[in-house]
Structure formats: structure tokens, C-alpha cells
Amino acid sequence: MPEAPTKRRVGIAGFGTIGRKVGQALLAGMPGLSLAAISSGNRDRAAAALQAMGASLPVVDAAELPSHCDIIVECAPTDAFLAVAEPALQAGCTVITVSGAAILQHPHIVELAREHRGQIILATGALLGLDAVRAAxxxxxxxxxxxxxxxxxxLKKARYIVEQGIELEGISAPLRVFAGSAREGAEKFPANVNVAAALGLAGVGAERTQLEIWADPGLSRNTHFITVDADSARLELKIENVPTEENPGTGRITALSVITALRSLGAALRVGS
Known part of the structure; x- marks a missing residue:
């Protein structure tokens, strides 16, 4: 009788809004995958969250995850990105992330992945039509x-908003808070423009991708309007993401896109490029 295939071990770096949702999906069961370890800036809180899910798993430092895992889901705060990605890629792991802005800020990690036969998968996150942009x-x-x-x-807690002293409380009309390239936007809003960063990486580059950011008191959802003009097609995309209750800056679909990326790793049929 043939042996059952070995499951690939998954670690989650950051056990907040996105990480907990991904963890629940893994614990519920994904073919070929098992949750093996967690890394968190607050170990006690992460351990308590795991216990509430009925799981008992190691909660370790980010640098220790590669010794427990083959695949690491990176959903830690932006300033912890390198502490997660570098040791994982040096160990030849696969890193799944939605942090397009962090990849723009630290482009050397792509060469690091290549050198050590690791892989970086930038999950779709909140971006509709990424496959079409890549094709174009x-x-x-x-x-x-x-x-x-x-x-x-x-937006009110975004670093650039706080540093510039831009007052968003009580505004009554839309206020443009940034205009420039996606690369500039990633530098000023590292935790808020992962969609624009992913768009730049998929298309003509972050320098040539033009971005505007508006604070709009008339909206209840994070909304993106994208126009791509190419020799093969003209794409006009509108995305309205429902914010999570825990973190209004993160859409509910973001964690779901990471779960989909994980499922695709071992899927017999993969839809989309």
C-alpha cells in the first residue's frame, strides 16, 4: 500500500487580523498542508488565540520558523518584514505575503530567494484583475x-498622515492626501498601499504606476479605481473592499486571498495564472 504523501508544514508570522483567519483555515484542513508553528510579537496573545482554536503549536521567534516550516505566511507588521522574510528565504522556504510595499522597499529579497532556491508569492490581496495586468x-x-x-x-493612523499632521477627523469632503508614483506611495504609506505596490510589480513597474490616495468621509469601504491602457487591452477595474472590524485598514478579502494562495500550492486544478 503506498504511503500517504507528506504534508508540507506551514508557519504563520504575525497572528493578527490576517494570521488568525489563515490559521483557522489551516486547522480546519487543507489538502497537503498542516499548520506547524506561529511567530508573533506578542507570544502570550498568540498562544491564547491558538488555544481558543483548540490547537497546541510552537510559538517561536521569526528566525526559528524555517526550522519548523516549509512555507511561511508573512502577515506581520511592515517593520518586521525583513526579520521574517530573510531567514525564511535563506533556508529555501516559500514565503507567501501581501506586503507588496515591503518588497518594493527591500528588492534584494528577490535575489535572496533566487540564490537559495526559495520563492516569494505575492498574494492577490485586495487587487482584482492581477492576472490580466500580468498578461498585459x-x-x-x-x-x-x-x-x-x-x-x-x-487612513488616520498611517505613518505619513501622522508625521505630516494631516487632520482627518471630522472632514466633510474628500481630501487628497497623496499623488505620485506607487513607489513613492509605498515609502510614505507602507501599510496602506499594498494594492498599488502589487499593481506596480505586476505591470509597468512602481515608478511608472501613478497613484492618488484620498480620504473620503462619504465611503464605508476601501475603494480602488484602476485603469490600465495596453496594446492588448484596456482594463478599468473598480474594487470596493469591506474593512475588517479589527483593523479598518485591512479588507476582509485580504486574508481570503492568502488562503486561496495556500490552497493553490497543492491543487489538482489551478484557475488563473
Whole structure:
């Protein structure tokens, strides 16, 4: 009788809004995958969350995850990205992340993955149509623009907003808080523009991807308008993401996109490029 295939071990770095949702899905069962370890800045809270899910797993430092795991889901705070990604890629692991902005800020990790035969998978996150943008990039893309509009509560804690002293509380009309390239946006809003960063990485590059960010008191959802003009197609995409209750800056679909990326690793049928 043939032996059952060995399951690939998954670790989660960051056990907050996204990490807990991914953890629940893994514990519920995914073919070929098992949750093996957790890394968190608050070990006690992470252990308590695991216990509430009925699981008893190691909660370790980010640098220790590669010794427990083959695949690491990175959903830690932006400033912890390198502490998770570098040791994982040096160990030849697969890293799944939605942190497009962090990849733009630390491009050396791509070469690091190549050198050690690791892999970085930038999950779709909140971006509709990423497959189509990647396909268009195989030909010629003339221009890419993106306008992001978010409720003020989704932006008020953003680093750039705080540093510039931009007051969003009580505004009565839409306020443009940034205009420039996706790369500039990633530098100023590292935790808020992962959609724009992913768009830049998939298309013509972050420097040529134009971005505007608006605080709009008339909205209850994080909304993105994307226009791609290429020799193969013209794409006009509108995305309205329902914010999570725990963190208004994170859409509910973000964690679901990571779960889908995990399922795709061992799927007999994979839909989309």
C-alpha cells in the first residue's frame, strides 16, 4: 500500500487580523498542508488565540520558523518584514505575503530567494484583475493609474498622515492626501498601499504606476479605481473592499486571498495564472 504523501508544514508570522483567519483555515484542513508553528510579537496573545482554536503549536521567534516550516505566511507588521522574510528565504522556504510595499522597499529579497532556491508569492490581496495586468505586461502597457479612496478611519493612523499632521477627523469632503508614483506611495504609506505596490510589480513597474490616495468621509469601504491602457487591452477595474472590524485598514478579502494562495500550492486544478 503506498504511503500517504507528506504534508508540507506551514508557519504563520504575525497572528493578527490576517494570521488568525489563515490559521483557522489551516486547522480546519487543507489538502497537503498542516499548520506547524506561529511567530508573533506578542507570544502570550498568540498562544491564547491558538488555544481558543483548540490547537497546541510552537510559538517561536521569526528566525526559528524555517526550522519548523516549509512555507511561511508573512502577515506581520511592515517593520518586521525583513526579520521574517530573510531567514525564511535563506533556508529555501516559500514565503507567501501581501506586503507588496515591503518588497518594493527591500528588492534584494528577490535575489535572496533566487540564490537559495526559495520563492516569494505575492498574494492577490485586495487587487482584482492581477492576472490580466500580468498578461498585459507580456506585451506593451502604455500607462497604469490607480486612485484609492478610503474612509478617514482607514487612513488616520498611517505613518505619513501622522508625521505630516494631516487632520482627518471630522472632514466633510474628500481630501487628497497623496499623488505620485506607487513607489513613492509605498515609502510614505507602507501599510496602506499594498494594492498599488502589487499593481506596480505586476505591470509597468512602481515608478511608472501613478497613484492618488484620498480620504473620503462619504465611503464605508476601501475603494480602488484602476485603469490600465495596453496594446492588448484596456482594463478599468473598480474594487470596493469591506474593512475588517479589527483593523479598518485591512479588507476582509485580504486574508481570503492568502488562503486561496495556500490552497493553490497543492491543487489538482489551478484557475488563473
Amino acid at each position: 505586461a507580456e506585451g506593451e502597457i502604455h500607462s497604469v493609474t490607480m486612485v484609492t479612496r478610503k474612509p478617514p478611519k482607514s
